[in-house]
Amino acid sequence: MRLPLSEHFIGLTGRWLLAACLYLSVHTVAAAADPLPSWTDGASKRAIIAFVQQVTEPRSPDVVAADDRIAVFDNDGCLWSEKPAYFQLLFAIDRIRALAPQHPEWKTRQPFKAVLDNDIDALAESGEHGLLELVMASHAGMTTTEFEQIVQTWLATARHPRFKRLYTDLVYQPMLELLGYLRANGFKTFIVSGGGIEFMRPWVEAVYGIPPEQVIGSSIKVKYEMRDDGPALVRLPEIDFIDDKAGKPVGIHKFIGRRPIAAFGNSDGDREMLQWTTAGDGPRFGLVVHHTDAQREYAYDRKSHVGKLDKVLDEAAGAGWVVVDMKRDWKTIYPEE
Amino acid sequence: MRLPLSEHFIGLTGRWLLAACLYLSVHTVAAAADPLPSWTDGASKRAIIAFVQQVTEPRSPDVVAADDRIAVFDNDGCLWSEKPAYFQLLFAIDRIRALAPQHPEWKTRQPFKAVLDNDIDALAESGEHGLLELVMASHAGMTTTEFEQIVQTWLATARHPRFKRLYTDLVYQPMLELLGYLRANGFKTFIVSGGGIEFMRPWVEAVYGIPPEQVIGSSIKVKYEMRDDGPALVRLPEIDFIDDKAGKPVGIHKFIGRRPIAAFGNSDGDREMLQWTTAGDGPRFGLVVHHTDAQREYAYDRKSHVGKLDKVLDEAAGAGWVVVDMKRDWKTIYPEE
Numbered sequence: 001m002r003l004p005l006s007e008h009f010i011g012l013t014g015r016w017l018l019a020a021c022l023y024l025s026v027h028t029v030a031a032a033a034d035p036l037p038s039w040t041d042g043a044s045k046r047a048i049i050a051f052v053q054q055v056t057e058p059r060s061p062d063v064v065a066a067d068d069r070i071a072v073f074d075n076d077g078c079l080w081s082e083k084p085a086y087f088q089l090l091f092a093i094d095r096i097r098a099l100a101p102q103h104p105e106w107k108t109r110q111p112f113k114a115v116l117d118n119d120i121d122a123l124a125e126s127g128e129h130g131l132l133e134l135v136m137a138s139h140a141g142m143t144t145t146e147f148e149q150i151v152q153t154w155l156a157t158a159r160h161p162r163f164k165r166l167y168t169d170l171v172y173q174p175m176l177e178l179l180g181y182l183r184a185n186g187f188k189t190f191i192v193s194g195g196g197i198e199f200m201r202p203w204v205e206a207v208y209g210i211p212p213e214q215v216i217g218s219s220i221k222v223k224y225e226m227r228d229d230g231p232a233l234v235r236l237p238e239i240d241f242i243d244d245k246a247g248k249p250v251g252i253h254k255f256i257g258r259r260p261i262a263a264f265g266n267s268d269g270d271r272e273m274l275q276w277t278t279a280g281d282g283p284r285f286g287l288v289v290h291h292t293d294a295q296r297e298y299a300y301d302r303k304s305h306v307g308k309l310d311k312v313l314d315e316a317a318g319a320g321w322v323v324v325d326m327k328r329d330w331k332t333i334y335p336e337e
Numbered sequence: 338m339r340l341p342l343s344e345h346f347i348g349l350t351g352r353w354l355l356a357a358c359l360y361l362s363v364h365t366v367a368a369a370a371d372p373l374p375s376w377t378d379g380a381s382k383r384a385i386i387a388f389v390q391q392v393t394e395p396r397s398p399d400v401v402a403a404d405d406r407i408a409v410f411d412n413d414g415c416l417w418s419e420k421p422a423y424f425q426l427l428f429a430i431d432r433i434r435a436l437a438p439q440h441p442e443w444k445t446r447q448p449f450k451a452v453l454d455n456d457i458d459a460l461a462e463s464g465e466h467g468l469l470e471l472v473m474a475s476h477a478g479m480t481t482t483e484f485e486q487i488v489q490t491w492l493a494t495a496r497h498p499r500f501k502r503l504y505t506d507l508v509y510q511p512m513l514e515l516l517g518y519l520r521a522n523g524f525k526t527f528i529v530s531g532g533g534i535e536f537m538r539p540w541v542e543a544v545y546g547i548p549p550e551q552v553i554g555s556s557i558k559v560k561y562e563m564r565d566d567g568p569a570l571v572r573l574p575e576i577d578f579i580d581d582k583a584g585k586p587v588g589i590h591k592f593i594g595r596r597p598i599a600a601f602g603n604s605d606g607d608r609e610m611l612q613w614t615t616a617g618d619g620p621r622f623g624l625v626v627h628h629t630d631a632q633r634e635y636a637y638d639r640k641s642h643v644g645k646l647d648k649v650l651d652e653a654a655g656a657g658w659v660v661v662d663m664k665r666d667w668k669t670i671y672p673e674e
Contacts, residue, residue: 067548144590188550201594211404212594213525214550222590224583224609230616231609233590240591246561253481253559253570254577255592257538257549272561272568279567 035181037331038174044287044329047322048178051285055261056185062283066186070260072252072273073179075193075200075217077266077307078289079208080171081160083298085306087167088199089131091154095138103137112137136237139196140220144233148202155203165337168207174330175289178264179208187262192252193217194244194269198235216255218243248273261285267307274312274321286321288312293327372518374668375511381624381666384659385515388622392598393522399620403523407597409589409610410516412530412537412554414603414644415626416545417508418497420635422643424504425536426468428491432475440474449474473574476533477557481570485539492540502674505544511667512626515601516545524599529589530554531581531606535572553592555580585610598622604644611649611658623658625649630664 039045055064076082096106096115106112111130114122123130139147155168163170179189189210191200197217204210219240222233243251249272252260263270263277266289278284290309291300301309316323326333376382392401413419433443433452443449448467451459460467476484492505500507516526526547528537534554541547556577559570580588586609589597600607600614603626615621627646628637638646653660663670 067542197591197594205404213592215594219591222587224586224613226612231586231613233586233613249561249568249570250559254534254556255550257534257552275563276561276568276570 035184036174036177038177040329040331042329044322044324048181048285048287051262051283052181052185054283064261064282068258068261069182069185069187070190070256070258071182071187071262072190072192072216072256072260072264072277073175074265074267074270074273075191075204076195077291078172078264078270079175079179079191080167081297082307083300084161086195087170088195089134090167091151091158091199092134092138094154094158095150096134099138132239135196136220139199140235140237142235144198144222144235147198147235151199151202163334165334168203169337170334171207172289172330173332173335175264176208176335179210182262183209188214190214190216190252190256190260192243192248192263192273194242194247196220197243216243216251218247244269246272249276252276263287264289265312266291267309268311269307271312271315274319278319278321286316286319287324288316288321289324290326292325293330293333295327296333297326299327372521373511373514375514377666377668379666381659381661385518385622385624388599388620389518389522391620401598401619405595405598406519406522406524407527407593407595408519408524408599409527409529409553409593409597409601409614410512411602411604411607411610412528412541413532414628415509415601415607416512416516416528417504418634419644420637421498423532424507425532426471427504428488428495428536429471429475431491431495432487433471436475469576472533473557476536477572477574479572481535481559481572484535484572488536488539500671502671505540506674507671508544509626509667510669510672512601513545513672516547519599520546525551527551527553527589527593527597529580529585529610531579531584533557534580553580553588555584581606583609586613589613600624602626602649603628604646605648606644608649608652611656615656615658623653623656624661625653625658626661627663629662630667630670633670634663636664 036045036048054060054062055069057063073079076086080087093115096112100106100116103112106116111123111126111134114126115134142150155166158167159165160167160170182189191204191210191214193200193216195217197215197219200215200217201212204215205212221236221238221240223236225232225234241247241251248270252273259280260277261280261283262285263274264287265274274286274288278286288309290313291298291307293299300307301313313323373382373385391397391399392406394400410416413423417424430452433449437443437453440449443453448460448463448471451463452471479487492503495504496502497504497507519526528541528547528551530537530553532554534552534556537552537554538549541552542549558573558575558577560573562569562571578584578588585607589610596617597614598617598620599622600611601624602611611623611625615623625646627650628635628644630636637644638650650660
């Protein structure tokens with residue numbers, strides 16, 4: 001059959017458009033072929049991609065409904081660095097120093113004296129109770145809005161002692177790619193951290209793409225007050241919830257209400273979260289970041305005070321958790337300056 | 338300039354396509370013109386639509402970024418009925434009766450005796466402490482997975498004493514439309530209820546389209562245990578959090594971490610949530626469902642034991658909260674059978 005000229009033209013145009021679309025989609029696939037460019041081509045990267053394909057390929061017998069693609073990430077040592085000390089502790093110390101003029105009694109009272117004298121031994125001696133006192137003195141007594149502002153200001157100005165960069169720059173580029181890769185595959189990503197929930201919420205959306213309502217962490221109590229200028233939420237010097245160790249599955253249950261299918265951690269504090277996540281039915285994924293790179297970051301595990309990784313390292317093989325060797329598996333550590 | 342035939346044809350086709358697109362979009366707008374068909378055309382409906390347009394129209398000076406379009410809804414008496422008693426209390430009573438054979442001591446011990454004897458006066462006399470005892474006996478002592486199954490089974494079989502329908506059928510059709518309308522306009526919808534978080538989570542996604550992680554409510558403590566057959570979360574007979582009155586802004590802050598721009602309630606238990614939401618900067622919306630329809634549902638307010646609406650009714654006009662007159666504003670109450 002002969003086509004009228006216009007139809008012939010449309011036929012040609014159509015074929016050209018089809019070719020263009022094909023070119024574009026092939027090109028797009030090629031560009032998307034490596035969703036984790038900062039990961040070396042090794043077993044860790046292969047395991048991540050194989051899991052994502054297993055739960056997302058429509059024809060996979062193990063496909064998981066998008067609603068149930070919940071992934072949980074520890075923060076300290078898993079998404080950003082945690083040495084020489086948890087960044088939140090460094091924040092508390094700076095805060096104590098800033099508040100010291102209003103508290104002359106701190107000059108002679110531990111653990112405050114230790115902070116003001118820069119006396120690490122005395123600070124260590126004050127133990128968990130001392131740390132708690134520092135946190136309460138620096139994190140409570142203001143409204144939630146004021147605290148958010150204090151955190152924002154500190155993060156915009158304070159610099160890491162070794163890398164001389166903003167703390168929010170010391171996030172792991174390979175983990176940023178992993179977060180984006182999971183979300184591009186329909187996952188909802190949550191932070192489940194032992195750190196303070198209100199210390200994280202002001203910045204994690206901009207840095208990790210995780211909104212405040214998907215951040216779970218430790219918390220102090222908050223009280224609703226009607227003031228002359230309207231209602232306020234006031235932070236009280238009282239622990240509400242510790243989101244660490246066996247607290248992590250409890251926090252996950254409280255905030256999310258369903259069991260994740262993937263968990264990412266780096267220390268024994270993440271053990272119960274990894275257990276709870278990977279013991280569920282169907283395909284499950286557990287991953288542990290092992291800090292092995294003293295040159296580009298830090299190397300520590302069984303004997304570290306911060307981010308101790310001991311029991312989880314022993315259990316990983318038996319449980320099928322992927323152990324990431326930072327030095328070997330990551331091409332880059334931090335985003336470029 | 339004369340066009341070659343083919344270009345002329347394409348021009349015509351283009352114009353036709355444009356016309357077709359215009360027709361379709363007008364048609365779509367016409368079909369979507371009434372996003373709230375179960376609401377009568379009155380002030381309440383107009384106020385809802387005006388607010389949504391104010392915060393979503395790209396050219397509105399008050400447009401709110403999609404991320405900040407957080408809307409919070411009370412559940413009992415706002416999204417589903419709460420008479421003759423909170424449905425969760427009716428569940429607890431049924432549960433006590435089911436468990437009674439394993440607890441011969443309940444035959445002589447209050448408040449259990451009152452439940453087993455159907456003695457409403459004695460039950461009322463046992464007061465808040467008695468109710469708490471009933472909740473603990475019926476809601477704790479099993480794993481979270483077991484409790485979810487118990488709730489599902491009850492909801493699939495128990496019937497409301499007056500309407501003889503499943504409890505999950507006694508949700509308000511106009512509020513279902515409102516939830517959908519807000520979500521279609523980029524809002525994230527949350528439940529903030531005084532009721533038990535784990536009593537709601539098993540069914541609210543199917544009924545309201547709200548996923549478990551967007552449900553905030555009262556809770557009992559939960560403990561992580563490693564058992565022979567794997568890890569479990571066990572429900573303890575101990576209050577964790579009461580998400581009512583001044584607890585609602587606290588719960589919102591804890592779970593969501595930002596202030597909502599719209600709040601929907603129906604009782605004095607929602608007062609602080611309404612205050613906190615509508616005291617924020619920028620456009621804000623508060624709405625109160627007033628139960629005025631004894632024939633189709635129930636009529637109650639200032640003197641009701643369940644869902645008492647007194648202070649909020651006094652404050653609504655001054656605060657600019659919309660008061661929905663159920664009898665006048667709603668064409669239908671429940672979805673069709």
